Amino acid sequence: MVGKYSLRGVYKRAVVTGGAGFIGSHLVESLLADGLEVVSIDNYSTGKRSNLEHLSAERRLRIVDCDITDKAAVSPHLAGADVVFHEACSKMTMCLIDPARDLEVNAQGTFNMLEAAREHGVNKFVHASTGSVYGVAQYYPTDEAHPVNPTSYYGVSKLAGEKYVRAFQHLYGMDAVILRYFHVYGPRQEMGDLGGVTCIFGRRAVKNEPLIIFGDGSQVRSFTYVGDVVNINKLVARTSGISGQAFNCASGSRVTIKELADAVLAHYKKQHIGIEYRDWKIGDIKVFDVSNARIKELGMEFTMPFKDGLAMTLDWLAKDIGKYA
Numbered sequence: 001m002v003g004k005y006s007l008r009g010v011y012k013r014a015v016v017t018g019g020a021g022f023i024g025s026h027l028v029e030s031l032l033a034d035g036l037e038v039v040s041i042d043n044y045s046t047g048k049r050s051n052l053e054h055l056s057a058e059r060r061l062r063i064v065d066c067d068i069t070d071k072a073a074v075s076p077h078l079a080g081a082d083v084v085f086h087e088a089c090s091k092m093t094m095c096l097i098d099p100a101r102d103l104e105v106n107a108q109g110t111f112n113m114l115e116a117a118r119e120h121g122v123n124k125f126v127h128a129s130t131g132s133v134y135g136v137a138q139y140y141p142t143d144e145a146h147p148v149n150p151t152s153y154y155g156v157s158k159l160a161g162e163k164y165v166r167a168f169q170h171l172y173g174m175d176a177v178i179l180r181y182f183h184v185y186g187p188r189q190e191m192g193d194l195g196g197v198t199c200i201f202g203r204r205a206v207k208n209e210p211l212i213i214f215g216d217g218s219q220v221r222s223f224t225y226v227g228d229v230v231n232i233n234k235l236v237a238r239t240s241g242i243s244g245q246a247f248n249c250a251s252g253s254r255v256t257i258k259e260l261a262d263a264v265l266a267h268y269k270k271q272h273i274g275i276e277y278r279d280w281k282i283g284d285i286k287v288f289d290v291s292n293a294r295i296k297e298l299g300m301e302f303t304m305p306f307k308d309g310l311a312m313t314l315d316w317l318a319k320d321i322g323k324y325a
């Protein structure tokens, strides 16, 4: 039986930019399982070859080492593609180190991918964006109609990417959809200090180092399992009549950073390690309370309870820490 989100028979060939990254590699895996031919494009700036290693024998997968800011180099790899999932980005943490590069990758890189998609007559463009485009929330739950006033370089450059997507949709009728992710977690997430909080806590616990909380730990996050995010990508890819729309991709779970820290320590039975509290990080957003009504209306069901997704992530982390850390 073909699953609810499956792209089997819908598309033949998909391109995934950032295919060697955390979310991109799960997407590649799932598209291959659906029977598609997949082209992964990545420059391995944060992505890892090991993220696709288990798929290397798969003949329907083509792994390309290429930078999306190099239009001439990247464009030919979209030939014959039906759908593009644009996951490649310069991350939140990187943008503070090199904001100019952040702009180049998230704005110019997105523009390049859109141009290449148009040149090659790609049918659908699914664009990974972020909840950071909203900036400080003016109301809760924050829905897609909320004004976009990003307060970080990352949010600004990702918003520029969104605006280019909308321009291509408007100018050329491109079938393009924007997904705004929030606190995605799961196996293969970066566990170094530039990674996600779940894996940073997990890594420190495995290494018997106290968990560090910036602020008092009351920050609320809407953690969303990577498998659910993959399903959203596939759902919008197979849905027509939604071009130009943005969708919040948040599970709706409300977990504080202190609750997360406690759960990580409890999972490894390492409560004795404890938690250290440091000053608040500048610009840290205290509460994320996100409406996911629009994506649910499309038929999305978030199936992974936070405690189960966390357990799977922490089990993966303990097993693979030598390989990834």
Ligand SMILES: NC(=O)c1ccc[n+]([C@@H]2O[C@H](COP(=O)([O-])OP(=O)(O)OC[C@H]3O[C@@H](n4cnc5c(N)ncnc54)[C@H](O)[C@@H]3O)[C@@H](O)[C@H]2O)c1
Residues within 6 Å of the ligand: 017, 018, 019, 020, 021, 022, 023, 024, 041, 042, 043, 044, 045, 046, 047, 048, 066, 067, 068, 069, 086, 087, 088, 089, 090, 091, 105, 109, 128, 129, 130, 131, 158, 180, 181, 182, 183, 184, 185, 190, 196
């Ligand atoms: N993880 C989250 O919680 C989260 C939240 C909001 C938005 N997002 C968005 O989701 C997408 C995927 O993020 P992720 O968490 O998997 O991050 P990631 O860093 O694991 O993946 C990004 C990938 O893009 C690649 N890349 C970066 N610059 C590139 C370039 N110039 N050319 C080619 N490849 C390049 C990296 O090597 C990496 O493999 C991004 O667009 C990000 O903005 C993620």
